[in-house]
Amino acid sequence: MTPLALPIRPIPYLDESPASLLIRAAENNGFVSVLQLLSAYRFPSQSDEWLIASFVDQTRFSKIIHAMGLHKNCISLAYRRMGPTSKSPREMNGIGLAERLFRNGANVYCPECLKEHPYWRKAWSILPSAACNKHSIRLLQDCPSCKQPLSVTRNRLLYCPCGHDLRQAKAEMVNPNATQWWSSLIAARDQEALDQMLLFWSALREVDGLGDGTAAEGWRLNTTMNWCRGDQCIDEVLEVIEPRSPYIHPRLQLLPFLREKGDLCDFAKQVLKRHSPFVFATPPRQHEGQLSQEEAAAALGITSWQVRKIIKAGQIKFITAHLGRAKLISPNEIERVLRQLSETQQNERSHQRLSGRHSLTGIIKNILAGYARTDGYDLNPPKLTKLQQGLAGTLLSIKDQKLGWRA
Known part of the structure; x- marks a missing residue:
């Protein structure tokens, strides 16, 4: 027997999220959850994941x-x-937004908007959004009373299961300029400009490690807006990475920028030049994941070809990929090498000038042994004649003179 249509059928708002519509349908018709509503209509898989997948x-x-x-x-x-x-x-709105930009539930909201019209706006689901353009308040996240997430399968749209009325929540007044700027990019339908903005925003999101709370999103989006408008934003990023640098080398922290080309890589180099001196903590923080040879090269400031030479010489350990071809590298290995390069500043051995006959591998060995020093520039194909060209040019060993590794 085919189930009958719902007795009370909600009328959709033009900009309503799909989760909001189904929660209203469950609430108006007395179901204990959206999942129970789906079960009543014989949909075979009832789970949060299945429901969220249906939204796209x-x-x-x-x-x-x-x-x-x-x-x-x-x-x-x-x-x-x-x-x-x-x-x-x-x-x-006619443009493509990456999957990573979306919040898939119905737990970020403006309480003032809910007072005016009781439904969840689609715009609240886009991750960079952090403030309400209309009311100039920071969007709230989860229940302000019990601090629990608001489930996408709940049966009351405006109330938390703890009983708190979400419309009565107090929100912080903020400057909505960044969110308005973000909204204008979407409205303009300029996919190229939007993609360029999101390159910086995505790299910053990886670097800052602040999570996806609306307070963090507000700072991140504001920093991205300022950078796109010509502000260097170096001090803002230094405030994030400098406290962690004794445990995580700044080049590894800035890898999301360094592995990009053009303006983003140049931005990371400017940050590194401004980084304050620091002392390494012992032991270093252990990193998770794996790096490609290209990412390792970006972190070390050399080319992929040079990384392969170092691997071949046994200076860096690698992990064989599933197919047995690509060589993946642990970030802990790169942290180790970066620390050793930096700590040669403390080595009191005398230094010999490297001649043009030295190979890349020989130069690296001399650095790690303390016989050579690096001035911290990014490295290109090896040449020994100019200071900022190539590995040999930036890893000069000058007798009786110390060159501190600054980046």
């Missing part, structure tokens, strides 16, 4: 809408992918 699958979402007897206009609330895979960008 208009075919699946349309089946839910039709089964419940909701108006066909509700189908457009689900996002459309601009490609064939689950990693393809989502379409938003």
Whole structure:
């Protein structure tokens, strides 16, 4: 027997999120959760993941809408992918936004907007958004009373399960300029400009490690806006990385910028030049994950070809990839080498001038042994004739003179 249409069917708002619509449907019809609502209409898989996946699958979402007897206009609330895979960008106002930019629940909100119209806005689901353009307050996240996340499958839109009325939450007044700027980029439908902005924002998000709370997003988006408008923003990034530098080398911290080309890499080099002196803590913090040879090269400031030479010489240990071809490198290995390069400043051995006959591997060995010093410039194909050209040019050994490794 086919279930009947819902007795009370919510009318969609134009900019409503799909999660908001289904929560309202469950609440208005007496279901204890959205999952119970789905079960009543015989959808085979009831889980948060299955539900969230339906928000970016208009075919699946349309089946839910039709089964419940909701108006066909509700189908457009689900996002459309601009490609064939689950990693393809989502379409938003005619442009593509990467999957990583979306909050998939209904837990970030403006309490003043909820007082005016009780539904979740789609714009709140986009990660860089941190403030309400209309009310100039920071968007709230989760329940301010019990501090618990607001489930995407809950059955009350405006109330936390603890009973707190989300509309009564107090929010901090903030300057909405950054969020307004972000909204204007989307409205302009300039995909190229948006992609360039997101390159900096994504790299900064990896570097700052502040999470995805709206306070962190506000700082991150404001910093990105200022950088795009010509502000160097070096001091802001230094405030983040300098306290961690005794434990994580600044070059590894800035790897998300260093591995990019052009302006982002140049930005990281400027930050490194301004970095204050510091003393390494013992032991160093252990890193997770693996680096490609290209990423290792960016962290060390040399070329991929030079990294392969160092690996071949046994100066860096590697991990064989699944297919047995690519050589992946632990960040701990790069941290070790960077520390050794920096700590040669403390070595009191005399230094010999390197001749043009020295190979790259020989230069690295001399550095690690304390016979050569690096001035910290990024390295290009090896030449020994100019200070800032090539590995030999930046890893000069000058007799009886110390060159501190500054970056």
